[in-house]
Amino acid sequence: MRALVTGASGLIGAHLVQLLLSHGHEVRAMVRETSRLDALALHPAVIIAADVLQADRRLDAACADCDMVFHAAAHFAYTGISSAALHRTAVAGSDNMLRSCARMGVRKIVVTSSSVVFGYRVDGTVINEREGITNGIGESPYAEAKIAQHRRTVELGDRLQLDVRLACPTMTMGPTSSRLGPSNGLIVAYLADPFGCTFPGGCNIVAARDVALGHLLIAEHGATGESYLLGSQNLTWRQIHTTIAELAGVAPPRLELNHTAAFLAATAEELRGAMTGHAALSSREQASMVGRHYWYSHVKAAGLGYAPIPARDALVETISWLAASSHVSREVRIGMHLTGDIYRFRAASIRAEQP
Amino acid sequence: MATALDRGGLWEILTQALADRAAAGFSIVIKPELAGFTIASPSITDPTLVETLIDLLHDRGFSNVAIVGTSDSSALWAENRDIYALTDLLGYRFTTPKGRCYDIVDLADAPDGTAFPSDSILHDSGISRIWLDADLRIVFTKNRTDETAGYSLCLDTLIGVLPLPDKDLHYRKRRHPGDVVAALLAAAPVRFCLIDAIVSAHGAAGRRAPEPVSTGTLIAATDVVLADYIGALKMGLDPATSPIFARILHAHPLPTHYAVAGKLGPYANWTNVPALRLRTARMRSNADTLDRLVEPWLQRLDPELFPIKHPLDARINAALAEFFADAGADGAGNWLMMIADVLLGLIGQSIESYRTLFNKDALRQHAVPLGIDIDAVPDEAFNTLVAELLRLEAIAAIAPQVSSELRWRYIEDAVVFYYTRILPIDYRLFVARVDIARTIQFMNDYLGGVVVPLGHDQEGRPVRQAERNIYLPQPNYLVLYRGQPIDVSKLEVVEYSADRRRLYWKTIASENGSATHDDGIATFEQAAEGTRVTIIGRQLFTLPLFWQVFDLNLVPAIKSMLVTHAYSTFFDRTMANFEALVEGREIRIGRPVDEPAPPAMEQLMPLLQRIGEIMMPLVQRMTERSGSATPDGRRRIDADGFVHITPASSSPLTMETPALELDRWIAEFARFVTGFRDAAQHDLTQFGQVE
Numbered sequence A: 001m002r003a004l005v006t007g008a009s010g011l012i013g014a015h016l017v018q019l020l021l022s023h024g025h026e027v028r029a030m031v032r033e034t035s036r037l038d039a040l041a042l043h044p045a046v047i048i049a050a051d052v053l054q055a056d057r058r059l060d061a062a063c064a065d066c067d068m069v070f071h072a073a074a075h076f077a078y079t080g081i082s083s084a085a086l087h088r089t090a091v092a093g094s095d096n097m098l099r100s101c102a103r104m105g106v107r108k109i110v111v112t113s114s115s116v117v118f119g120y121r122v123d124g125t126v127i128n129e130r131e132g133i134t135n136g137i138g139e140s141p142y143a144e145a146k147i148a149q150h151r152r153t154v155e156l157g158d159r160l161q162l163d164v165r166l167a168c169p170t171m172t173m174g175p176t177s178s179r180l181g182p183s184n185g186l187i188v189a190y191l192a193d194p195f196g197c198t199f200p201g202g203c204n205i206v207a208a209r210d211v212a213l214g215h216l217l218i219a220e221h222g223a224t225g226e227s228y229l230l231g232s233q234n235l236t237w238r239q240i241h242t243t244i245a246e247l248a249g250v251a252p253p254r255l256e257l258n259h260t261a262a263f264l265a266a267t268a269e270e271l272r273g274a275m276t277g278h279a280a281l282s283s284r285e286q287a288s289m290v291g292r293h294y295w296y297s298h299v300k301a302a303g304l305g306y307a308p309i310p311a312r313d314a315l316v317e318t319i320s321w322l323a324a325s326s327h328v329s330r331e332v333r334i335g336m337h338l339t340g341d342i343y344r345f346r347a348a349s350i351r352a353e354q355p
Numbered sequence B: 001m002a003t004a005l006d007r008g009g010l011w012e013i014l015t016q017a018l019a020d021r022a023a024a025g026f027s028i029v030i031k032p033e034l035a036g037f038t039i040a041s042p043s044i045t046d047p048t049l050v051e052t053l054i055d056l057l058h059d060r061g062f063s064n065v066a067i068v069g070t071s072d073s074s075a076l077w078a079e080n081r082d083i084y085a086l087t088d089l090l091g092y093r094f095t096t097p098k099g100r101c102y103d104i105v106d107l108a109d110a111p112d113g114t115a116f117p118s119d120s121i122l123h124d125s126g127i128s129r130i131w132l133d134a135d136l137r138i139v140f141t142k143n144r145t146d147e148t149a150g151y152s153l154c155l156d157t158l159i160g161v162l163p164l165p166d167k168d169l170h171y172r173k174r175r176h177p178g179d180v181v182a183a184l185l186a187a188a189p190v191r192f193c194l195i196d197a198i199v200s201a202h203g204a205a206g207r208r209a210p211e212p213v214s215t216g217t218l219i220a221a222t223d224v225v226l227a228d229y230i231g232a233l234k235m236g237l238d239p240a241t242s243p244i245f246a247r248i249l250h251a252h253p254l255p256t257h258y259a260v261a262g263k264l265g266p267y268a269n270w271t272n273v274p275a276l277r278l279r280t281a282r283m284r285s286n287a288d289t290l291d292r293l294v295e296p297w298l299q300r301l302d303p304e305l306f307p308i309k310h311p312l313d314a315r316i317n318a319a320l321a322e323f324f325a326d327a328g329a330d331g332a333g334n335w336l337m338m339i340a341d342v343l344l345g346l347i348g349q350s351i352e353s354y355r356t357l358f359n360k361d362a363l364r365q366h367a368v369p370l371g372i373d374i375d376a377v378p379d380e381a382f383n384t385l386v387a388e389l390l391r392l393e394a395i396a397a398i399a400p401q402v403s404s405e406l407r408w409r410y411i412e413d414a415v416v417f418y419y420t421r422i423l424p425i426d427y428r429l430f431v432a433r434v435d436i437a438r439t440i441q442f443m444n445d446y447l448g449g450v451v452v453p454l455g456h457d458q459e460g461r462p463v464r465q466a467e468r469n470i471y472l473p474q475p476n477y478l479v480l481y482r483g484q485p486i487d488v489s490k491l492e493v494v495e496y497s498a499d500r501r502r503l504y505w506k507t508i509a510s511e512n513g514s515a516t517h518d519d520g521i522a523t524f525e526q527a528a529e530g531t532r533v534t535i536i537g538r539q540l541f542t543l544p545l546f547w548q549v550f551d552l553n554l555v556p557a558i559k560s561m562l563v564t565h566a567y568s569t570f571f572d573r574t575m576a577n578f579e580a581l582v583e584g585r586e587i588r589i590g591r592p593v594d595e596p597a598p599p600a601m602e603q604l605m606p607l608l609q610r611i612g613e614i615m616m617p618l619v620q621r622m623t624e625r626s627g628s629a630t631p632d633g634r635r636r637i638d639a640d641g642f643v644h645i646t647p648a649s650s651s652p653l654t655m656e657t658p659a660l661e662l663d664r665w666i667a668e669f670a671r672f673v674t675g676f677r678d679a680a681q682h683d684l685t686q687f688g689q690v691e
Helices: A011-022 A057-063 A083-104 A141-159 A181-191 A208-221 A237-248 A259-276 A311-323 A330-334 A340-353 B002-008 B010-018 B047-059 B083-090 B129-133 B154-161 B167-173 B177-187 B224-234 B243-251 B275-286 B288-298 B311-325 B332-358 B380-396 B427-433 B436-442 B476-481 B545-549 B556-582 B600-625 B658-690
Strands: A002-006 A026-031 A046-049 A068-071 A108-112 A163-169 A171-173 A202-207 A227-230 A233-236 B028-032 B065-069 B103-106 B136-146 B150-152 B192-202 B211-221 B406-411 B414-423 B446-456 B462-471 B486-496 B500-509 B515-527 B530-541 B634-637 B643-646
Touching (some): A011 A068, A057 A083, A068 A083, A068 A208, A108 A141, A181 A237, A202 A208, A202 A237, A330 B556, B002 B010, B002 B047, B002 B211, B028 B047, B028 B154, B047 B136, B047 B192, B065 B154, B083 B103, B154 B177, B154 B224, B167 B177, B177 B243, B192 B224, B275 B288, B275 B332, B311 B332, B380 B515, B406 B556, B414 B515, B427 B515, B427 B530, B427 B556, B436 B446, B436 B462, B436 B515, B436 B556, B530 B556
Parallel strands (some): A002 A026, A026 A046, A068 A108, A108 A163, A163 A227, A171 A202, B028 B065, B028 B136
Antiparallel strands (some): B406 B414
16 A cells, blocks of 8 residues: 655654554655654655645645555644644645545545544543534634644545545654654653642543554544544543653652643743743643643544553653653753663663564 | 073073074974054064064074964954954064064964874864974063963963964863963973063053053073063062962973072062952953953953954943053042952852853863873872772771662761662663763763873773863852862772773862862672662862851751762762763763854844844834834844834835834733633632632
8 A cells, every 4th residue: 555644754644654664555754845854764765845735736746646645744832833824734734635635536534633623621521522523612723723624624525525534643642753742842841840840630641653553543444534532541630740750750740730820830931932942841822721631532443443552651652762862951861760661661672673 | 682592591492402403494483472452562572572583593594483373362352363464563574674584374274183182181172283393482472460360471472372263262261271381381392481571561450451661671581481480570479370370380390490690679660460459350250251241341452453343342442441441559440340340250150150050051161181190100009099999888888878779977077978779771781881981970060071091901991090070069059159169180990890890089189179088989780680880989078168167067967968968969860871871862061161152242142132122112112102203114223232213115124113013012911911810710710619
C-alpha cells in the first residue's frame, strides 16, 4: 500500500511514518518547506515538500497514486499563533487535502482530529463518541479550530463521496518530535516549576506510537464517516504530576492552584516568554482549562484491536527522551534523578535496536 | 637613550644572541605603548624616542627592525584604532628622521593557534609568529599611572602583542592579566625593556585622563618584571599594587642578582591614584559589562582623531569625560566618580550573585593556569597521597550515616564524608561516557580549570596528573556573603581495572585561600544493578567573614543540618551530571571564556529600543492631547534612540502607528482583566458551593 502522511514532521505524523514503514508500506512523508526534518531523519520515507494551505499541483502530485492519505497536518499550540491561523490550517488545510484526494482518486482518508471536539466535563464523567461534537462555547481557539475542522471534514467528505474516517487522539506524548509541543511541554513545565504546582481536573494521556497504531487500525478496520477516540488512561492532574515527579526524581506536587492562581501564573509565564524570547511553557488558554476533566473512553477503538500502553509507560518513554534532549535545560536536568524504570526502558530500547 | 642602552645592557644581549650571524639578518621587534587618544598624548611612548632607538640599532647594523602592536578594546567603540591608523596619527612614519626604514606590523594578522601548550591559559588563543620568531623582543612602554592597577608599565604593555582585539575582555577580565603575561613570557621571553619617563602621565584618573608631568627619566632593564619593579618604586608605589605584578611574581620572580644604576628616589611633583580611588575603580572594573559600557563615556579623547562610533556614546562622552577628567582628590568629580564606581560595582556584584544562584548558564567560565610547579613535585608525592587517602577512606566509611547515601563527620574542623549510590546504568557504558580521569570536572558547579597529564598507562590513559579546579562557592548562597569561588590545585592518581576505576586527589595549593583541604577518592565499580559510584573526601573551605564571625559551631544542630543539606544537594547534582553525560548532554555551566561579546552599547540598545517602543504610544497619546503631534503620523527610532514622527502622507507606512500599538496594549490589558475576573468568579462560585 502507498500512503501519504501530511504533517509528517510532527509528533503523530512522524510516528505514523515510522509505523507504516515498519508494516512494509510505501510512505510519502509530506512536510512544509520550512519544517525541521529531525523526526524523519532515520526513516526511508520519500519526503515531499508541500503545504496543505496551498491548493496547488504539488498537493495533487503528493496525493497521486496513493491508496490512502493520513491527514495529520495541524497547528497544535496554545500560544504564539492567532485563532485565525489555527482555524485556517485546520479547516482550509483539510478542505484542500480532501479536494486534492477527490481529484487524484484517493478514496480513503484518515483525518487526525482531536478528543477536544467531544468537549469536557467538570464532574469527571468519561466521554465517548456517542455524545457527539461539542458546541465549542468557552473552548480555547485550538479546540474551536479542531471542532470546525471535524465538522467540515465530515460534511465535505460526504459531499465528495470520500471514505473519510476521523482519529481523535487525547493528550499525545512521545519522542521524536522536532518541536516540543504542548503535550510534551506539560512535562517540561512541571519539571521546570520550582513550586511543584498542580491543578484540579485531569486529562487522558496516550503514547504517540499508540495513536499512530490507532490511525492504522482505523484505516484498516474502521467505518466510513466514523470518529474514534484514541486515548489511554484518564488521570487527574495531580496523578499526572505525581507520576512525572516519581519518574524524573523531582519533588512531588506541593501546591494545587485554583483558577485565579493558575491564571496569574500563566500570565507571568507568558510575560517571561515575551521578555526572554523563549516559548512560554503555559498560557492563559491552558489556565482556563483548570478544573476541567478531559476524560475519554477508547472502547470504540478497542473494538478495532486498539490496546494502548498505560499512561505511566507513555510518560516513561517521553521523560526518557526529554531528559536527554535540549527541551530540558541543563539546570532542570541537573535537578532530576531518573528512576530505574527510565533506565530499564532505555536498556530495552537499546536491546531492541540491536540486530 | 644611548646611555640607557649601554647601561641597561642591550648591546651585551645582542652580542650574545647574534653569535656568528650577520646583524642585518637579526630580527628585532619593538612593542611601544600606543594607547593614546590625542596627539602627543602623555600616555604613549614618545615616537621620537622609539625612532631614536631604531637609529641606534641601525648604527650597529641591526636594520631588520619592526614596530609591532595590535588594536585594543577601544577599537570596538572608537574609529582609527587599528594599528596602522593609530601609529600614523601618533607620528610613526616607517622612516626615522635619519632616513632609517622600519616596518609597522599588526600582530593580529594570522596568529598561530598552536603556539601555546594545552596547559597554558592562552591555549587556543594564538599569537603572531612575527613576535614568537623574532630574535629579540623589546618592550618600550610609557611611565604612567593607572586607575585600577595603580600603574601601568611594561607588563601591561606586553598584553598588546596578543591578537584578540577586545583585550580588556579576553586578557584582563576573563583571564587574570598576570596569568596572561606569565604565559606570554613563558612562550616568548622579552629580553630588553625601556620605560619612557621623560614626560610621564600621572594623576588619579590614569590613562582615562592622563596629566603630563616632566620626570626626565629613561629606565632600561634586561628583565621585564625588574623594569616594572623599578618603575613602580620611582613612582613611590609598592610594586605589588599592580595585580599583574603581584600575580606574575609566582611564575616569574625578580632576578636574584641585579644592579641599579641611577637614583631610586621618587619623581618630584608626582601624583598617584589615591588608595580609595583605586579601590572603587577596581569595584567598577569587576563589573565587566557595566565597566565596558561606561568606558567610552569617560575616556578623554580628541573626537576629530578618534570619533566615537556610537552617537549616543559620543554625546555622553562629550558631556561627562571632561567633568570626570578633572578629578582632583578634593574635586566634586572625584567623589562623584567614586560613588558611581561603587554603585556600578555593587550592581555588577548583584548581577553575578543572581547568576550564581539562579542563572548559572549566564556566568563566565574561568581560564586559569595550573597553580602547581610540576617540576618541584617529587614522584614520591603520588604514592604518599594514595596511602593517605586510603587511610581517610577507612575513617570516612564509618562516619555517622545521615541518609541512605551519605555519611559524614568532622575531623580537625574538616568534613570527612562518604557518599555512595548505584546508578542503574551499564558499567561499560558508564565508564565509556564518564572519564574517571576527568571526574572532578564533572562535579556540580565546576566553573573552569586545567588538567595536565603527567603519566600514562600502556593504553594511553592518564595515571598521574595535576589539576586546578574552580567551583562556585559551596553552598551557592555564600555568594551573598561575598563568598569566593573555590580554587584548588591538586595532584591526582588514576587507577584502572576490569570492574573498577578510581581517582585519588589531594589539594596542595589554593590560589585564593578558599580551601585548606579538598582531598578525596572517586570510585566507579561494576554492580549487579548497574554502576556504583562512591566518593569519599575531606573538605575544609574558608568561610566568608560573616560566617566566621557568626560562628555556627555554637549551634551545632543547625550547622549539622546545613552541612547535610549542602552535601546532599552537591552529590545529587553531581550524580545528575554523570547521568547527563551518559545521555550525551553538555553539562558545563557558564559561557565559554573566549566567546566574543559585542560592545556594551550594542548589547544595551535592543533593551532601550524595546523600552522606547513600549513608552512611545503613551508619549504619543499625551502629545496628541496637547495638540502638538500628528495623529496619523508614524514614528522611527534612530540610532540615538530619538523618535522621529513623520506625517502619514509623506512616506509609506512601515510600522504600526502609535495609536494601534496603544490599542493593542489596551486590548491586552482588557483581556487580562476579563480573564482574571472569570477565573476569580469561577473560584468564588466553587467556594460558595462548598460553603
